[in-house]
Amino acid sequence: MSEKLLEVKNLKTSFRIKDDYYAAVDDVSLSVNKNEVLAIVGESGCGKSALAFSIMGLHNRAKIEGNILFKDQDIANLSISNLNKLRGKNMGMIFQDPLTALNPLMEIGDQIGEALLLHNKDLSKTKRKEKVIDLLNKVGIPRPEHVYEQFPHELSGGMRQRVVIATAIANEPELLIADEPTTALDVTIQSQILDLIKELKDDMDAGIILITHDLGVVAEMADRVAVMYAGQIVEIADVHTLFEKPLHPYTRSLFNSVPNTAQAKSKLHVIQGIVPSLQNLPREGCRFSARIPWIDASAHEEHPELHEVSSGHFVRCTCYKHFDFPEGSSKEEQHHGIS
Amino acid sequence: MIDMWKFTLRRILIMIPQIILLSILIFILAKMMPGDALTGMIDPNVSPERLEELREKLGWNDPWHIQYADWVGGLVQGDFGQSFRFKMPVTELIGERIVNSFWLSVATLIFTYLIAIPLGILSGRYNDSLLDQTITGYTYLGFATPLFIFALVMLWVFGFMLGWFPTSGSVSPGSEPGTFAYVMSKINHLILPAIAMALIATVNTVQYLRSEIIDTKQKDFILTARAKGASESRVYNRHILRNSLLPIAAFFGYEITFLIGGTIFVETIYNYPGMGLLFFESITLRDYSVVTAVVLLFGVAAILGALLSDIILSLVDPRIRIK
């Protein structure tokens, strides 16, 4: 059951800005098993998409350090031609915005067919078309023969995302990376797409990395959850543990700022300050310390590490032991928390 | 496909009022010009009464709308009037010239795209490299250099100094039409003006293609293609290039407008007997019937160019085709 599919070890992805390198992903280690959904949660700029792109080798000019072991093969700095043997075949990716993720000038059938063609040159044209129609059926698109010849702009958002998914699963990949797959969709469509992803996962026995900012989506989909802040994983645990007993101050703050859980009309928790930009990321000490200034500096570690608090539940830095929400804080933070 | 025809038909219908408006404008301009064809032909011995009689007979004293109707009626039958300098029907005069200009334009367009497509692709694909900076530098020079100065320099260097190309005319005198030598001579006369014009005209297209490619490179669907496992060359050929070349194809029709402006300078400088030279000569000679005819044809060509652009765009872009 828990066969390891992907193992990321101490991954550091840096971008060059002017004369210096800045790490968008810093010291990230995680693993994904077969038939498992690992959710990566965080806000924009936390490095969750940069992490996904690193795994798929989609970064253009990034420096990648550490290891990305896909079925024991290190793909961290694989040449593009070797990577292309895996991408689309063993690893598939679903993108956030299905409109821009599809080529506007290419028929749907050709776009899905391309994924088949690239990894199976012997497949005849008619066979390929049959396979594409099968895929369209599989992702629940009505009238697949008709849609085959349509262009992306002729489909609704939900249908487009189904096409993107069909492309990603064309070769039954073992690993599927879904980068905010439902963010651009309506809520009823979202639940359909999430159901589809779950179904396909069981079907193909695939491992899934689900990147999202929506804790509700995590609660519905994930087996395990990694919370990212400022390029690092600050907490990782199985979904039940994390939702029952979140420990890291960032995880707890995040839970408290979602309207869903709070009492209606009450004040939501506001995290002080703003997410630092890539160039302003703190390079030393606890990266979240600046946003919880009422916690004493001595509570933080000098070099924060992940600590295993219970089996499979890791938390970064010791500050979680000393963390508490300030009383009635949100009101003050409103007016003084921002420059 | 029915939509396609509807679109084309509608687009052609829009053209009709455009052309009518153009003809009215030109007619008014022609009427406003000082003198008329008779003024140019006056024999001092002809009495003013006789002139007045002639004018009456030619209908020049009729109200303007009747004159306009007569004029348009003539145009429709291919009668552009009489050139009083060349003493021949304008239609005949234009006939030879238009063929020369047509070939010059075709040659210029071919050179324009021969230069623009590779440069634009290289510049866009390797943007911000030294190569790209060199190409961009060339386009800035092209933008800044006036065509007539550049054409003169080219003529001086390659025509007079190096003597590689003929310096005037459209064919060597004495060539027998229909022979191979005649065709080669025609081509030989075309090359230098066409290259001169293309080198300047192409910078727009180079820049346009470059920015299209840089833009397309950053689109999400390029990531999708890479995530499918498409090789870099496939990503460029199937996704980036195709999508970037389509707007360029649509731009094609508008190039015609630039060509019209260009031919006036280039044909004059290279003394190449085309529409541009005819236009220039007729203005200096005050041969108004010719000027009017040429301006009308230029206008129609520009309108047809825009039509062509729209049709190409609707053919290649499914998003417009459906609408």
Added chain:
Amino acid sequence: MAFLEVEDLKVHFPIKGGIFGRTVGHVKAVDGVSFSLEKGKTYGLVGESGSGKTTTGRAIIGLNKITSGKVMFDGRDITGMKSKSDVRKDIQMIFQDPYSSLNAKKRVIDIVAEPLRNFEKLSKKEERIRVQELMELVGLSPESILKYPHEFSGGQRQRIGIARAIALKPKLIIADEPVSALDVSVQAQVLNFMQDIQEELDLTYLFIGHDLGVIKHMCDNIGIMYKGRYVEEGTTEEIFTNPQHIYTKRLVAAIPDIDPKKRQEQTQFRQEVKAEYEQSYNDYFDDEGLAYQLQPVSDTHLVALPEKG
């Protein structure tokens, strides 16, 4: 008399077609919508893309042409009012995307002062003071008025948008998905802040959104739109605990539950609702797939159902 009253509002957009570009039909973006707002309350207008919720908001403030119907504000008929008219001062709008709704080439002072310049003749100095006050009110430093929008984060930009909206001390704010483009923690800031200024300035909100979590948190009353029509209207309590229309039920069921333990339950519930939706679709929608007229089920709760008999 309600504070804002919308009566049978219709906004139809013509579809051009044929060779001569004649109008061949209409998109009924808003097709007979009526509702009213109480002063000082927040009314949520909910729907998925294409439901007409944004068009409704834009029509009220005069950004979309009203085809028919009536908009009464504070006892005055403001249907199709001119944008420079006096009422315009009292109704302001906050837009969805804090990145594109602010002119990138203008300084913050010019952005925030724009409505002031349109309606009030202030000296340069007075204007500067007002803008600084507004900045302070929205929790931004008064010194930053000379900065450009790109120097601010998304949440801060949305606050600039709000500062502009409240510059003329409006009575009604139409907020069109004001937090949809923001991260959760930033969203919390903006929502809290909107609640604060509602108390301070006695504002009434028309809150347009699709995130039912946010809507539930912010609103007193909710109207659910589908394809240009209302399917249900009621208090927040009624809509979330006792939805009557099958579409509302489906919408509510689709919200992901934040408790992973309820996963099984949730899936089952959704399947039940889905089955009910498919079974009883014809009872809730007419031949064109549109909602019926609203019928009262209680004083505050209205549901779109076919007329009995």
